[in-house]
Amino acid sequence: MLQAASGRRKSISIYGNDYDTPDGTCIRDYIHVSDLCDAHLLAMDYLMKTRNSCTFNLGNGEGFSVRDVINTAKKISGKTMTIEYSQRRAGDPDILVADANKAKTELNWQPSKYQLHDIISDAWQWEQILARR
Secondary structure, three states, rough: OOHHHHHOOOEEEEOOOOOOOOOOOOOOOOOOOHHHHHHHHHHHHHHHHHOOOOOOOOOOOOEEEHHHHHHHHHHOEEEEEEEEOOOOOOOOOOEEOOOOOHHHHHHOOOOOOOOOOHHHHHHHHHHHHHHOO
């Protein structure tokens, strides 16, 4: 999506606008890359200390619709994006939000950047660096 805003892609695709959600687009849990890195480091420490391999769900526990993400990206970037609507993908649930309680409890992990604006703002800064290359 941000690649479309920076001009590195022609458009973005929305797969389905007929979901049972307030705006018709699916809702997903987005996580800031630095929070993801923090969780991986904590998981490595956990593995080294316990020698116990585990699976952890990571997310901020709050979902945002695809349309919310696009609208926030437009505001932050100041750019418009060409949107192409495609058919909904088979098996895609309306809402998919992570339950990260196990990671919070066992790893003492907590996302620090869970606001959509912060997640996209930092991603937009990175995208601008990539677009200049």
